[in-house]
Amino acid sequence: GAGVSQTPSNKVTEKGKYVELRCDPISGHTALYWYRQSLGQGPEFLIYFQGTGAADDSGLPNDRFFAVRPEGSVSTLKIQRTERGDSAVYLCASSPTGITQYFGPGTRLTVL
Amino acid sequence: DQQVKQNSPSLSVQEGRISILNCDYTNSMFDYFLWYKKYPAEGPTFLISISSIxxxxxxxxxxxxxNKSAKHLSLHIVPSQPGDSAVYFCAASPINNAGGTSYGKLTFGQGTILTVHP
Structure with missing residues (x-):
């Protein structure tokens, strides 16, 4: 079956611009997670959805970051006024149970 | 504060031998642990997990x-194969919402680069 997909695979933007990153989870998975991975580090939690609602957004670094999952399936991570420090690989994962998570290939965001 | 630590940045092993990857954690609320493998330009792939029971x-x-008393876990790969060469991450989660942590919210270590030589 299809795994988690993320688009785009690469995104280059200029400082101050707005970006949207999309995640298509595995069909039927109710839990969806966003993580961010910087070079040489493990993934760091950003936000977790159970269905349509954000169950935990404690990992979002500031109010420039926002995520939605309006129909309980596809999710979009939105970053306003991007900064160079936002450059990282953004990973999405989904889970049927909320514990074992299955990751997508990630979106590499580069802010120039 | 790094709640999950992988103190070995890299490990080199001969094909056919055992690979042992180590991970330590500090948060006593963690009671479910997972290992992921990651190839370049791909997302982490789930390998194996263990509950604290x-x-x-x-x-x-x-x-x-x-080893719950030592807050330590390890992954053994036997026999090691060249295709196992990747970055390995351990991750930890509480099973229940408690102490301000979120069910299924994974905390990852920094990763260990495993190289298996033919």
Whole structure:
């Protein structure tokens, strides 16, 4: 079956611009997670959805970051006024149970 | 504060021998642990997990050991194969919402680069 997909695979933007990153989870998975991975580090939690609602957004670094999952399936991570420090690989994962998570290939965001 | 630590940035092993990857954690609320493997330009792939009610879980060539009193877990790969060369991450989660942590919210270590030589 299809795994988690993320688009785009690469995104280059200029400082101050707005970006949207999309995640298509595995069909039927109710839990969806966003993580961010910087070079040489493990993934760091950003936000977790159970269905349509954000169950935990404690990992979002500031109010420039926002995520939605309006129909309980596809999710979009939105970053306003991007900064160079936002450059990282953004990973999405989904889970049927909320514990074992299955990751997508990630979106590499580069802010120039 | 790094709640999950993988103190070895890299490990080099000969094909056919055992690879042992180590992970330590500090948060006593963690009670479920996972290992992921990551190839370049791909997302992490789930390998094996263990609940804190067990001290060992085995799946083919992969075995995870958990020492809860020492807050330490390890992944054994026997025999190691060149295709196992990747970055390995351990991750931890509480099973229940408690102490301000979120069910299924994974905390990852920094990763260990495993190289298996033919």
């Amino acid at each position: 067990k001290d060992k879980n085995e799946d083919g060539r992969f075995t995870v050991f958990l």
